[in-house]
Amino acid sequence: MNYFPQSLQKVIEDISNLPGYGEKSAQRFATTLLKMPRGEAVDLVRNIAIMLDKIHPCVECGIYTEEEEICPICKSEERDKTYICVVEESFDAYTIEKTGKFTGVYHVLGGRLSPLEGVGPEKLNIKSLLERIKKYSAKEVLIATNPTVEGEATANYIHNLLKKYPVNITRLAYGLPFGSVLENADEFTLSKALEYRIKV
Structure with missing residues (x-):
């Protein structure tokens, strides 16, 4: 029983x-x-x-919103639509927004490339990104996917797609978190910190 x-x-x-x-x-x-x-x-x-x-995705950028169709960020006349920050999910955009340092708009992919999970480019919000780049004559696309194997693969895929467009392609910098100790840093983080070192 x-x-x-x-x-x-x-x-x-x-x-x-x-x-x-x-x-x-x-x-x-x-x-x-x-x-x-x-x-x-x-x-x-x-x-x-x-x-x-x-809650539903904004028809323009894909970020979760309670507005009828377009989110407040895309509606705002204070945001520069020629600067697009590409993120995996809405919460990534919310996190960046909290810094108050980005004044462009966002584009939510709705995930990241993951062949093992059956997620290919066709399942991501990539086609509309290309349309927005052309529509707003974008000056810069900041790729802010997560620092994971899948995030890197997604960033590289988008980077290769955007090479034919007259737009600056940037990547969210990697490095050591403030207050951390070198000996406690993992190999990936340390190698990226070295790769993206800056001139002082």
Whole structure:
């Protein structure tokens, strides 16, 4: 006889199907939800439903927004549309935006190249990037994909595509985090810090 509650099993299976979640992490999520005061748990589920109803990608850049079609960044007349920062996901753009140092616009790829996961160029928001470059006569495209094997492969792919366009192609610099100790740096970070060293 199976004593495992079917409704709990279904939730665990659904969460396990999400990228980055396995059965154990799904079990922890479900258990945490069950341990929460019922009112808080119901509020969380309600907020998720509201989010799913309201949030959608901006038709221009792909960043998540609550606006009807175009996000506030793309709408803003203060943003320079000739400078485009290419990121993997919306949260990468939000992180850069917090610095207050970038005054251009963003372009969200919606992921990164990953042959093992079946993600090829056709599954990324690349075609619309090329259209925006032509539409706004872009001066610079800053490729800000993550410093991972997949992120590097994605950056290289985009770089090769953009070579035929009259646009400056830049890459988010890699290096040692402030306050770190050299002996604790991993080989990849240190090699990139050396590769992108600056003149003082």
